[in-house]
Amino acid sequence: MIRICFTFLLTVSLSGYAQQQSAIDSLRKNYYSIQKTISNKFSDYYYPNRAIIYAQPEKQFLFKIDSLRSVFIENLIKYKEETNNADVKFILEEQRDIDFFFDRMILDFPYFHEAHTGEKVKLSHVTQKRLDRHLTDFNNPALLSSRDVKDYIEAFLRHQSSIEVKKTFYKNSDNKRLDAYLNLIPKYFINQACRDYWQYFYIFAHLDDWGSKNIASVIENFKAKCKNETYKKEIDSIYNESTAVRKNHLIKTYKTVDGFNLDIHLFLPDSINKFNKIPVIVYFTGGSWTKGNPEWDFYNCAVYAKRGWVGVSVEYRVADRYETTPFEAVKDARSAIRWLRMNADTYNIDTNRIVASGNSAGGHLVLTTVLADNFNESTDNLNYSASPNLAMVNAGVYNLLWEDATDWITRDLKDKSIVKNISPFHLLRKGLPPMIIIHGTNDRSVDYASAKEFAEKIKEQGNDFEFHTMEGAPHHIWFDRRYSGQVTKLRNAFLLKYGYK
Structure with missing residues (x-):
């Protein structure tokens, strides 16, 4: 009888738990739906107004951030009341993630405030102390499952590394x-x-x-x-x-600068007829001038080598390896083209058929090989042209004074107008080699309007130029499967138009 009663009570208990869990699941689903609406409204307000928000003094900035935070917290409190605090673990995790998300914005305040105002500031002692409480969380393995916690830690280490890397210890x-x-x-x-x-x-x-x-x-x-x-x-x-893919082709140093050897990766055809010069395609990878791996273009280089071309991928200086800016990257790109011209006989290259190709920041470098005539490495032999004979750009960067995302380039410059020396839009002129530019209307990294502005100006000057709009396409059109095939067709047609097979 006792066992029967216990079994009955257990069944009732489990049934009640299931009903409670079902109710919680329903409430949580509603919470997520409301939170998504709040998140969308937040994004619609915050990102277009970020420069204005970060330009405020710290007190007003904190008030704005905390008021934005409060909307998310209010929805969580509502959920807590609706569940009678029965979903404790979930509520605590949500509270934590909301706090880390908005505290990261506060952590970023000195950096973005300076970027948008030119004024160097530090967080007040009270605000810094408020953030320092998170340091103990860095050593809690359970928090590694939270994306918001990890984003905060990444931002923290990014700011700390910017201080650390300036030590002379890292010079070499x-x-x-x-x-x-x-x-x-x-x-x-x-x-x-x-x-x-x-x-x-x-x-x-x-x-x-x-x-x-x-x-x-x-x-x-x-x-x-x-x-x-x-x-x-x-x-x-x-x-x-990674080391293996560096062994199946030729690697040469095209320039030594500040004690560092910069590599040019050459993929050669299986057989070479010394009496038949061949075209070369030179790839400059993207990566916002902060990152970039020549390996990303090895596949394309190998494909062109099989077609009888020389395929080339260029290593150039990027911010997170060398603590440089796009100014140095431009010099490197121009040096690489010159190196190919100087060594054309060695690799049977037709110097009248040098094609430069780049995506995003790499597209910017392609354009500067054509346009930035007055920006060269002091060791370059200026008797050799740094310009390719054809230029192909996917979702490039055209105007360095257009985007907020490029503010860091001029951050430490007294005369910020110097950036015009490597800004393609500001260097346009007549008599340029043929170019093709492909850009998506939904590019969130480089505004489509800047591409259109560039295209209109270059056409006004009578240059041989193709501009192709990818309706609805995002930034990474070169590997987004919805658009990459169309991009390839346009590029192949462009090459064929000028006699490249």
């Missing part, structure tokens, strides 16, 4: 930012699991975004100290893959 490193991150991690992460994760995170990102050049010692050190076997195996696999 050509992986400056990675070295700075790896030196900072032991300072803030005592917990082994957390330390392993963040070392893994930054090494993985480096291999993906900058490649494996000169980081063998970093890999070995990580494998020796990391306790997570999965991390070690993954890093080892990616590193070996």
Whole structure:
């Protein structure tokens, strides 16, 4: 009888729990729906007005951020009341993520305030103390499942690494930012699991975004100290893959600058007829001038080599490896074209058929090889032209004074107008080589209007030029499967038009 009663009570209890859980699930679904609406309204307001928000003094800025935060919190409080606080774990996690999301904006205040006003500021002691409470969370492995927590930590380390990397210790490193991150991690992460994760995170990102050049010692050190076997195996696999793809073609140094050797990767056809000069296509990868891995274009280079061309991928200086700006990248791009002309006989290159191709920031570099005649490395032989014979640009950057995202380029310049020397829109003239530019109307990284403005001006000057609009296309049109096929067809037709097969 006792067992029967217990079984009955257990059944009733489970049934009641199921009903309660079903009610909570329904309420949570409604919470998510409202939160999504709030998030959309937040995005519609915040991102177009971000410059104005960050330009305010700290007190007014904090008031604005906390008022935006409160809308999300109010919805959470409503959910808490509706569930009678029965969904405690979820509510605490939501509260945490909301706090980290908005506290990251506060963390970013000094950087963006300076970017939008030119005024250097530090957070007040009270505000900094408010953020410092998160430091203990850095060593809680359970929080590694939260995207908002990790975003906050990434931002924190980004700001700290910007200070760290300025030390003379990093002067001779050509992986400056990675070295700075790896030196900072032991300072803030005592917990082994957390330390392993963040070392893994930054090494993985480096291999993906900058490649494996000169980081063998970093890999070995990580494998020796990391306790997570999965991390070690993954890093080892990616590193070996990266080093392997660097062995199936020719690598030459096209320039040594500030003690660093810059590589040019050459994919040659299987057979060469010395009496038949061949075209070359030169790839400049994108990456906002902060990252960029020549490996990204190795596949395309190999394809052109099979067609009888020379395929070339260029390593150029980027901010997160060398702490440089696009000014140095422009010099590197122009040096690379000159190197190909100077070494044309060695690789059987037809100097009348040099094609330069680039995506995004790489597209900007292509345009500056054509246009930035007065911006050259002091060691360059100016008797050789830095301009290609054809230029192909996907979703490029045309006007460096157009986008807020390019403010960092002029951040430390007393005369910010100097940027016009490498801004394609400001360098346009007659007599340019043929170009094709392809740009999407839904590009959130580079405004389509800036591409259209560039196209209209270049046509006014009577240049041989094609501008193709991709309706509804986002920024990454070169590998977005919805548009990449069309991009390829347009580029092939352009090459065929000028006799390139």
